[in-house]
Amino acid sequence: MQGLPEWAPRVKPGGRRRLRARLVALGVVDPDDVIESLPDDADDEVAEAALLTAVSRAGQQRND
Incomplete structure (x- = not known):
């Protein structure tokens, strides 16, 4: 699994708004589904x- 680009902002605990912006910037079509699937107490590792x-998955869909 490859890492994220350097320019992608990092997620802080509870930073779902930042996570949504990061997902959109990276081309994820429906970022809200990803965010809603996270537990409320998700830490940086889980979010990452x-x-x-x-x-x-977004990259695979673009290549199909």
């Missing part, structure tokens, strides 16, 4: 994993 998965 969800973000990488969503970005990977």
Whole structure:
């Protein structure tokens, strides 16, 4: 799994608005689905994993 671009802002705990902006910037079509799937107490690691998965799926959809 590849990392995120350097320019993508990092997520802080509770920063769902920032996470949504980051998902949109990285080309995720429906960022709200990703955000709603996260537990309320999600830490940076959980958010980062969800973000990488969503970005990977978005890239696969663009290539199909």
